[in-house]
Amino acid sequence: MLSLxxxxxxxAAAVCLFVSANVARWTALATTFVLFALxxxxxxxxxxxxxxxxxxxxAPVFGRxxxxxxxxxxxxxxxxxxxxxxxxARRGTASRHxxxxxxxxxx
Numbered sequence: 001m002l003s004l005x006x007x008x009x010x011x012a013a014a015v016c017l018f019v020s021a022n023v024a025r026w027t028a029l030a031t032t033f034v035l036f037a038l039x040x041x042x043x044x045x046x047x048x049x050x051x052x053x054x055x056x057x058x059a060p061v062f063g064r065x066x067x068x069x070x071x072x073x074x075x076x077x078x079x080x081x082x083x084x085x086x087x088x089a090r091r092g093t094a095s096r097h098x099x100x101x102x103x104x105x106x107x
Contacts, residue, residue, distance in 0.1 A: 002055055002069040005038050005079070032086050039083035046076055 012031035016024035046054060053070035060066045071079065 001038060001042065002057055002071065003067070005035060006069075008035060008038075032083075036083045036087045039080050042071070042076060043080055046073070048073070 008031060012027050016027050019027065042055060052072055054072070056068070056070035058066060058068045
């Protein structure tokens with residue numbers, strides 16, 4: 001799950017380079033909410049008092065090098081701060097850039 005949280009924004013940024021501005025905004029918004037949902041999943045599944053490193057991932061790359069990830073409680077707080085702040089920051093970008101505000105109800 002941690003690798004997905006690292007590579008999903010990179011993939012979305014690459015997609016945004018090749019689409020129109022409006023599609024890029026929607027792609028960024030969707031990616032932000034997926035990351036928020038993944039962060040909430042980390043929060044819900046974190047075991048307080050459990051092992052120091054949780055959600056660990058390990059993949060040998062070559063030789064003595066490996067892709068190793070894991071989070072502790074402080075890292076979880078920083079991840080949640082980041083994904084929550086990103087989601088709340090995206091809220092105002094739609095109206096500021098001239099497209100329809102997606103947060104208002106259409107009556």
